[in-house]
Amino acid sequence: MEWRDEGIILGTRRHGETSAVLEVMTRAHGRHLGLVRGGRSRKQQPVLQAGNRVELIWRARLDEHLGTFQAEPIELNAARLIDSAVAVYALQTLAAHLRLLPERDPHAGLYETLAILIEHLNDADAVGELVVRFELLVLDELGFGLDLTECAATGALEELSYVSPKSGRAVSRAAGEPWRDKLLPLPHFLQRGARQGADLKAIEDAFRLSSFFFAHHVYEPRGIEPPDARGGLLTALRKFHAARAISPGAISHGDTAA
Structure with missing residues (x-):
């Protein structure tokens, strides 16, 4: 199994003496983890920082496996x-x-x-x-x-000042005033x-x-x-x-x- 995608690094954790498990948010494959061999090296550490945007290649024998990442920098935002x-x-x-x-x-x-x-x-x-x-x-x-987008009580589009904690819908100032203590600003x-x-x-x-x-x-x-x-x-x-x-x-x- 192999795919290529772009990702933003969310974090890493140590794996063994030299490698790291990389967590990324990818464009097409969601939040994904993978092993980076040698990820704790001096060369890799500046790249594998949270916030950096990277080009990724993920490989695994089966789709459900952790798999391995190759990561190349696109934008080094962490610095x-x-x-x-x-x-x-x-x-x-x-x-x-x-x-x-x-x-x-x-x-x-x-x-x-x-x-x-x-x-x-x-x-x-x-x-x-x-x-x-x-x-x-x-x-x-x-x-x-x-x-x-509109008042839950009246359908009004203007002066939306509150949110109902029950429905998660907006409430206008006029409709919500009598219950303002029970509503969220x-x-x-x-x-x-x-x-x-x-x-x-x-x-x-x-x-x-x-x-x-x-x-x-x-x-x-x-x-x-x-x-x-x-x-x-x-x-x-x-x-x-x-x-x-x-x-x-x-x-x-x-x-x-x-």
Whole structure:
């Protein structure tokens, strides 16, 4: 068995003295693992870093076997991201969400979105919004997507301000006001026709929104905990926004690694 594909590295783990098991998100073959012989060598280690985009050849005697990878670099993104705590935690969070999907299950849309996100992970201003949007895509791929297009109660398309925790559907400001304490806030940047970017409060509201549905539909039924990296990402984003508030304009892209 053999196939060739493009992939983005999610992580590696040691295998024996010289090799490594490589985990990648591929364009056509989903999240896939394979053994890289000599993967711990000085030559291979810079290539086999999370966030790098690589050209892959996978070989195995049978399809269900782990198989072996040959990986050649296309884009070495890791070196660009490593000094940013926001970028590192964001990449780890994205990888953790992809591990919720069945291995080898193709998700071409998520692959393309991941590739775009990695291009912008050193822009700390954009990371919170981008990660939340990716989380909503993952929920949709898992079969638990939210419907934020119209009000669940009235069908209204404007002033969508809340989300029902029961249905995962948007609710307008007028329809939801009497029950606002039981509804989840819908951040402005996720609302229909939004033009305004996401500030820290909107990002935190958005993370609480996606957290609720991940917990309800995924983490609790599977008996697993949310990824630690996600909490690290929120902390790093808060530090970034706090530093910028003290010195406006001093920080625009990237941040200091923790």
